[in-house]
Amino acid sequence: MGLFRKKLAVLDLTHGGIPIAIKLAALGNDVSGVDVYGTVDQARLGELEEKYGIRCSKAPLLLSEFDLLIAPVHLDPAYPMLSKARSEGKTVISHHEAIGKILQDDPELSDIRIVEITGVKAKTSTASLLADMLSRRFDVVLHTSRGLEAWKDGVPFLIHRGLSITPGSILTAIEKSLEAGIRPEFFIFEISIGGTGAADLGVLTTLSPDYGIANNTSLASTAKLQLIQNAKPGSILLLNAGAEKALEAAKGNLAKVLTFKDPFYAESQVKMSEVPDFVLETEAGTAKSSTPSEPATTPKASGSTLHFLRRGEELFSASLRPGYNSSAYRTAFVAASAAALELGVERKAVVSVLEEFRGLSGRMQEKELNGVALVDNSNSGMDILSAEKALEYALLKKKDEKKGSIILVLGEEASQVCEGLPPVSVQGFVEKFGTKCRHIILVGERMQTVAAKNVSYAGSLPEGLLKASELAGTEDIILSSVKCFR
Structure with a gap:
């Protein structure tokens, strides 16, 4: 209709x-x-x-x-x-389907290609890396939870900040881009819970960890399958090979279906009969781990080498910079690289982006705060599993660099940011891992119900970081894991 x-x-x-x-x-x-x-x-x-x-x-x-x-x-x-x-x-x-119908019928967009990226994890990092790669050849506008940006030759320019990643925001993003006189060759949209069907290329990063929506009457993973079900004939679908639900939904689809596997992500352990089109490996052989759910080596903060394969043939290798947790970008590296190559970016441009990459702000990036080491993991997609992985990384850094203790800033700045961070999950976290930190600063009004011996409270992320800075010594590590808009 x-x-x-x-x-x-x-x-x-x-x-x-x-x-x-x-x-x-x-x-x-x-x-x-x-x-x-x-x-x-x-x-x-x-x-x-x-x-x-x-x-x-x-x-x-x-x-x-x-x-x-x-x-x-x-x-x-x-x-x-x-x-x-x-x-x-x-x-x-x-809402997704309505946007798809609107975009496909809009003559003003007929010569602009659209990329849509959905999933549970790695949406923003995949979209940002892909924008950088595509911008080495094309003019790109990127809309993510970080803001609306114009990209050219690897350099972003902020057009607007404050839009959500609901499908309706796509219309606002397009309007603000065109009003600014920016008419790109590619629009890249990070979208929550599905795709519109207007994409020339749709990327599904992950389907896990899954969660309930619509008053827990359905699963987010089912809604995200809109990316596949709404895909237009002749478009490209790039799917995580470990998302069996998505692969099943893609059978018989008139889009070109490609799959990727990254060696770190647990859901990507696929059956041997299912050969992914794109695979990411590390020089240390992480992909060949003998334990299905664990890497063969512990991902480290220092730079490492990636090997990117298409159907068993190595296309390129890339040496990553130190200064951020590269393992946190495992899905984004392989998905963005595969998408860029499919869209006509040269291999050397893809390698250049990977090797120049320093991590995204708030996504496992290493910084300093008043002379103290800071691991910044505060972003809109942060959840309790991400907080656990961030703590694991900080503990590894503490051991490798012989640091002192960890001051953790944990919580939410707004409970409506992607469904917030449930206080019950935070309570479970501090009970399980609280002793690994010298002190925990809980951010947000809802966190007042969380109780532990080594805990204090803050009303916002800046206040929490200020308190952490006052508590930390020069040899300590401040770990920031707060759900917030950045």
Whole structure:
């Protein structure tokens, strides 16, 4: 069903519904917006009605008034309009699908190629590395949780900051790019929980660790399969070879399906009968570990050598710089390299990017804070598993460099950032690993419920880092693992 001259209801104006509603109204539809969470300011709702003709409501509307509903994949199916639509057989499409239809019908984008990247882990780092690689040959605009950037010849320029990675933000990202006079050859979009179907190349980084959505009635991994199910004929899908659910969904797909395997990530231990198209190995032979879930050697902070293979043939090797935890970028290295090569980037440009890379801010990057070593792992995708891996890395650094003790800054700056960091998970973390740190500074109001002997509290990441700096000696390590926008 097309999205033209229809009566449409856009559900959830909080998570990307507003730009969708505005665009659909501009395309000649009769649009109503439903603020299902009641979180949108009344003045903003009034503006939508007066300026764009979008009728807004904080209460469910009568289903009979609409041709179809547009709802996010994470909305509780028990929401009255969704529940009634399901019982009456009324068409419901996701925010992702709506964006896909809008983009594919937009003549202004006909000569611009689109890359979409989704998954649980490594989305931002994969997208950022790919933007750098593509920019060595093409003009690129990158939209991630870090911001909206224009890339050219390996140099980024910030266009705008503050957009989420909901599918609706894609429309805003395109609008702000074109308004700035930037018309790229490639748009790269980091997208939460799925793909739109407009991509010329779609990348699935990982499907694990999985988690519940829509009031725990479905799994995020199922929603992310939209990247595959919505893929347009002739496009390319680059999938993690360990994501069996995705590989099964890709069978019979009219897109070109390619797979990658990185040797560090546990879910990438595939059956011998399934030969990935792209494989990443280390010179130390990490890929040949005798234990399926563990690497053969411990990833180190110092630079190491990567070997990149396509269907068993080595295409290149790259010597990585020290100064960041290269193992934290394992998925991004192989996925971005494979995507870049498929899109026409020369091997030497891919190698150059890998060898120049110094890590992304807030993603296992080594820095200094007032003369004290800082491992920065604070970002929007940080979760408790990431905090565990960061601590493991800091402990290794402590041992190798004969450092003193670890001061950990852990928590969240905003509970709405990608579902926040559950206090119950933090409580479990400090009970299991708290003794490995001299002191833990918990960030965020919700962390006040977490109790431990060596714990204090801070209201924000800067406050937490200031307290850590005051506590730490010159031989100590400050480890920052706070869920936040950077």
